[in-house]
Amino acid sequence: MTSIGNIEHIKKGALDLIVLSDTLAISCRESDCESLIESTEKTLQTASSVYMATRALMLWIYTGIPSVPRRLPQMEAELLSVSIEKLKEFPSFPVYKISMPFLLPNKRKRNLERNNAITNAVISAVSEYALNNRIQLFRHATVFFVSSNKNVNYMIDNDNKDSSTILNGLLGTLLMDDRPTACNTAYYTKIIDDPSEMKTEVYIVDSEHDIEVLSMIKSN
Numbered sequence: 001m002t003s004i005g006n007i008e009h010i011k012k013g014a015l016d017l018i019v020l021s022d023t024l025a026i027s028c029r030e031s032d033c034e035s036l037i038e039s040t041e042k043t044l045q046t047a048s049s050v051y052m053a054t055r056a057l058m059l060w061i062y063t064g065i066p067s068v069p070r071r072l073p074q075m076e077a078e079l080l081s082v083s084i085e086k087l088k089e090f091p092s093f094p095v096y097k098i099s100m101p102f103l104l105p106n107k108r109k110r111n112l113e114r115n116n117a118i119t120n121a122v123i124s125a126v127s128e129y130a131l132n133n134r135i136q137l138f139r140h141a142t143v144f145f146v147s148s149n150k151n152v153n154y155m156i157d158n159d160n161k162d163s164s165t166i167l168n169g170l171l172g173t174l175l176m177d178d179r180p181t182a183c184n185t186a187y188y189t190k191i192i193d194d195p196s197e198m199k200t201e202v203y204i205v206d207s208e209h210d211i212e213v214l215s216m217i218k219s220n
Contacts (some may be wrong), residue, residue, distance in 0.1 A: 006057040013050035020046060055117065073124035082121045084129045089216060093209050096137075096174060098122065098202040103147055104163060122169030130173045137176045141168065142184040144203040144211035146217055150195045163187075166202055174204050184210070188217055 020043045027036035078099065087095040100118075129135075141151050145163050163185060167178040175183055186209055192198070205213045 003057060003060050006053045006060070010052040010057070013046050013053065016046050017050070018205065019042065022188060025219040027131055048218045055212075073120040074128070075119050077121040077128075080118070082123045082125045084125050086133070090205075090209070090212065095209070095213055096204045098125070098166070098204075099198045102200060103149060103198055104145065104166070104200045110112075119165040119169045122166055123173070126170060128159060137172075137207055138174060138183075138204065139176045140182055140207045141175055142186060142205055142213070143170070143175075144186050144188060144201075144205075144210075144213065144217060146188045146201045146203065147192065148190045148192045148199050148201070150192055150198065164215045170204065186210075186214070188214075 020039055023039045024036065024043060026032075028041055050113070052081065061068055064069060079101070082100050084096060084098045087097055089095070103186070137157070143166075145166070167175065167183070171178055177183060203213055203217065
């Protein structure tokens, strides 16, 4: 899609969102649950489409105007609410937790642009954290992917392609290597009652201490 095409897509999407917002308001006032659900889904799809077109336009600007500061990764980290912290529960060895207020994998839609957005958001959050804190790369790490979900049938597994995008974002900042000989990956699912609390947490620790971290994950 050209830059003009992206702008036209954004314009059309913005107009569609205005119409959809009116439909949402009417459905809410009339307590029409079926229409409200359908309109909300369409609104989410349209908003996502506008976001991706705007993102593509930003990338086009970066290519055409090299002097423009590359703020997209930082903005995506803020938009996706990706954060990282060092856990205080383990003072004798480092354990890092990355929090994301969404589930992996995303069953709704998978594409390269979305994976790039997640990867760049993780890279930005971890890189900024590394700039302000002294971090030593893990030569032999264990990375836990923990999903909190209301659906008892939801399980993340070793076929989770989204986890590879996260690992890519950790290379050079937390992980020395993501090959199986240097990095173990484990998946754990927590069942929760409140669907608004659905999230994904990623724990990174030296493999020598992964049992302690797993025990903490299971106990919380």
